[in-house]
Amino acid sequence: MRDAFITRLAQRASENSRIDLVVGDLGFGVVTDFAEAYPLQFLNAGVAEQSMIGIAAGMAAAGRKVFVYSIANFPTMRCLEQIRNDVCYHGLDVTIVSVGAGLAYGTLGYSHHAVEDIAVMRAFPGLTIYSPCDPREVTAAVDAICETSGPTYLRLGKNREPVLHATPPDVASGAPLLLRDGMDLTLFVTGAIAAVGLEAASVLESDHGVSVRVMSVPRIKPLDAGALVGAAVGTRGIATLEEHSVVGGFGSAVLEAFAADGVRLPVLSLGLRDDVQSAVGSQEYLRNLAGLSVGEITERLLRFR
């Protein structure tokens, strides 16, 4: 995803000299070409996230369209008040890009696991959140961000995620995007864990005769309850899936949107247990420990059906 991001951003920056890329001393081998091609549109803010976001806000106030790039929780939680007071309070055109959504940084441990970031960032008024599921959605998200203005959070996986969309998707409308059709249940999924959701759907179909409609939701704020309900029409229940704590994440956002509109539909929320993950292991190993294995997702969807 990060290659799709930087490739698209570099293209947009070549067309629009107002685009700046600010990095928090991260992106070795990723941002180098951009820095060399567009030195006056690039800034390394150093290992100083509070200052980085404040600087980005000042640059945006001076008319720049600023992308801030870092990893894990560093460009979100480490500088949360700068995001709130400097960027969101003033509605500035700053996009915070973080690589390493969920458990992507596996063995680097809990300090590097972005598993509460959606909950935290979702609370800010006026902040748009994109959480793409594959490289094609990343490209589309960069385009959507470049066509609009305002505080944005772009939550990326890591790299070399499989392409799940057959054609370039439209993420700007906010409508859920079909990854696999089905008639029994609708599974709304955000982020790279979509690949696991598709595997579970495949097992449910082949082993249990249960047909699951899998839809990616790349834009999780603002969230359109009507569009979600519309996308689930004809199925008997809705489940959500995310690589993020079940507290305050995408599933919570769906439930809040339904509650606000008085939607009466059963919803099953699948995500990471509300727990500090101290085990050592790869992303796949940790996903399995945390309840996001294909087997466990399959079983919970079967029971919910």
Added chain:
Amino acid sequence: MCSQAGAAHVGSSLSVIDILSVIYGRVANVSAASMDDPERDIVLISKGHAAAGVYSVMAHAGFFPVEWLDAYCQDGAALGGHVTSGVPGVELSTGSLGHALPFGVGRALVAARAGSTRRTFVVLSDGECDEGSNWEAALMAAHHDLANLTVVIDRNGLQSLTTTELTLRLEPLAEKWAAFGWAVSEVDGHDHAQLLQALDRRHGRPSVVIAKTIKGRGVDYMEGQVPWHYKSPNPDQLASAVDQLRGNA
């Protein structure tokens, strides 16, 4: 204003008022008429709690009607207890400390890259030099030789509970900024000629003016007294303060 509204931070407002008068009145190329001018100078008030002082100076500099001051901190008023953008002339909402300098570095960096002559001024309290974000930004400003960036520190020596030196020792403050690569000058923060001279002087790098001030300046019972970070004057105290300030003026 503070008395009528029962509002706090009158001491912080009085310590910074001469600094603001010189910046808005004499140095910064900004006025109500130039707020849409992309080449106007940028003034950022990091110590947003000094709103009463800031708004008084800005009203008299013509950014908005002086009558607005009468409704300060009243329900539905234009002017609240921390400096807020949306008020004509205010560039950045503040209130949490350590925010305006990084923002000012971003402003100054864009101006420098564009070859603009505009200057950015950031007014800090001394207590907020405790904030790490300021020192992060200080490194950045010096690294990029942002000669168009000027910080003024309202060095009144007091912070929320006691003196700055009993809280987190700041001295030697001038040497700290110099070590970070800034051009440093120290002036009497109530002497307009000294402030003017220090703010007009250009350097090839970012500059900081450490302005020695007295918290609660001009009112004998407030001067140097920590409680006036919080208290608002009762009617008798207000009458005495106004008499003293008129006498001083």
